[in-house]
Amino acid sequence: MKLGLQSYSLRKMSYEKALETISKLGINYVEAYPRHLPINEDINKVRSLHEKYNLRLIAHGVNHLSKNEKELDAIFDFARKAGIEVITADPDEDSLELVSDLAKQYDIKIGIHNHGPFHRWGSFKKIYQAIKNLDFRVGMCLDLAHLARYGENPIEAIETLRERVYDIHLKDIDAKGNDVIVGTGILDIRSFFRKLKELKLLDGIPIMIEYEPNPEDPINGIAKSLDFVRGIISGL
Numbered sequence: 001m002k003l004g005l006q007s008y009s010l011r012k013m014s015y016e017k018a019l020e021t022i023s024k025l026g027i028n029y030v031e032a033y034p035r036h037l038p039i040n041e042d043i044n045k046v047r048s049l050h051e052k053y054n055l056r057l058i059a060h061g062v063n064h065l066s067k068n069e070k071e072l073d074a075i076f077d078f079a080r081k082a083g084i085e086v087i088t089a090d091p092d093e094d095s096l097e098l099v100s101d102l103a104k105q106y107d108i109k110i111g112i113h114n115h116g117p118f119h120r121w122g123s124f125k126k127i128y129q130a131i132k133n134l135d136f137r138v139g140m141c142l143d144l145a146h147l148a149r150y151g152e153n154p155i156e157a158i159e160t161l162r163e164r165v166y167d168i169h170l171k172d173i174d175a176k177g178n179d180v181i182v183g184t185g186i187l188d189i190r191s192f193f194r195k196l197k198e199l200k201l202l203d204g205i206p207i208m209i210e211y212e213p214n215p216e217d218p219i220n221g222i223a224k225s226l227d228f229v230r231g232i233i234s235g236l
Contacts, residue, residue, distance in 0.1 A: 001203050001233065002058060004029025006169060006210035007036045009218055016049060021219065023053040025226060031059035031088065031167065031208045039063075039078040046082050058206045059167050061088025061141070062113045067095040069102075076106040086166045086206060088113050088141040090121065096130060096138070103137035111141030111166040117150045124157035131164060139164035143210075144187055145171035145179060154187070155195050162199060169210045170229065179212040181221045183228030193232050202236070 005027050010018035015036040022030055030050070037046065037060065050057050060082070063075055072095070079087050086109045091099050103110050112127050121127055124140060124147060131138045142165050144154045158165060172185035183189060196202040209229065211222045 002029050002206040003027065003229065003233075004031060004056075004058060004206060004208050005222065006031045006033065006208040008033040009209065009211040009222055011035070012215050019049060019053040019055055023055060025219075025223060027226070028054070029056050029058045029206060029208070031061065031086075031206065032057060034061065034063060039075055041078075043078070043081045057082055057084055059086040059088055059111070059141075059208065060084050061086075061111070061167075062115070063087055063089050065089045065091035065095050065099055065110075067092060067098060069098060072098065072102055076102050076108060079108050080106050085109060086111050086141070088167050090115060090119075093120070093130070096134060100134040100138050104135045108137065109166040110138045112139070113141040113169070114143050114146050114150065116146045119146075122146065122150045124152055124161065128160055128164075136164070139166040141165075141167040141169060143169040143171065144189075144192070145169075145173045148173055148187055149177050154192055158192070158195055158199065158201070162201065163204075165201070165205055168205055168207045170207055170225075171210050171212070172225075181211075181213075181228070182209060182225035184224075189228070190232055193229075193236060197236050 005022050007018050088111045114121050127140050140161050147154050172180050172182045172187050174180050174185050209225050
C-alpha cells in the first residue's frame with residue numbers, strides 16, 4: 001500500500017527537514033508541495049535527498065497547468081526525471097487536450113485536484129465528465145475534505161471514477177467544515193477504505209495524509225492521523 005504524506009502538512013519546515021520528519025514517522029511515500037520542491041530544482045539533488053531518507057517521491061503538486069506547452073513540458077520533464085508517478089493538478093479547462101497528449105507522451109498520470117466548493121474542479125462529477133474521453137492517464141486526485149465541503153460523497157466518487165483516481169488526499173473535517181485529525185471528524189473514513197478494498201484499489205492508489213491544522217506544530221496531529229489509518233488498514 002502506498003501510504004504517504006503530502007509535504008504541505010509540514011509547510012513551515014524546509015523540505016529536507018520535512019523529509020527527515022516523514023522518515024521518522026515510518027512513512028515511505030511523499031507527495032511534494034511545489035513550494036517545497038520547485039520543478040527547476042537540480043534533479044540529482046532531488047534524487048539524493050529522497051534516497052538519504054529512504055523515501056519514494058511518488059507525486060508532486062498541486063500544479064497549475066495552462067495551455068502553454070513550454071511550461072507543461074517543463075513540469076512533465078521534471079516529473080519523468082524525478083521518477084514521479086502522478087502530477088496532481090489544477091488544469092485550465094482549455095489545456096486538457098494538450099495535457100492529455102503530454103500525459104500519454106511522457107507516460108505520467110495526472111490527478112485533477114478538487115479544491116473545495118468554490119473551485120472550478122470542486123465536483124468529482126465535473127472532473128469525470130471532463131476526463132472520460134481523454135487518455136486514461138488523466139484522472140482525479142480525490143481530496144476527501146474538499147469533496148465533503150462541496151456536498152459530494154467520497155465513496156460515490158471512488159465508485160464512479162475507480163481506476164481513474166490516481167491520488168487521494170486523506171483528510172477529515174468537523175461539522176463546521178474545519179480540518180481535524182483524521183478519525184476525529186465526521187467523515188466515514190473506515191467505509192471509504194472498505195470501498196477501496198472492495199474495488200481492489202487499496203494497493204494501487206497513493207494515499208497521502210494531508211494534515212492542514214496547526215502548521216507551526218503539526219507532528220502530533222499527523223502521528224495520530226497516521227495511527228488511525230494504520231489501525232483501519234490492519235483491520236481490513
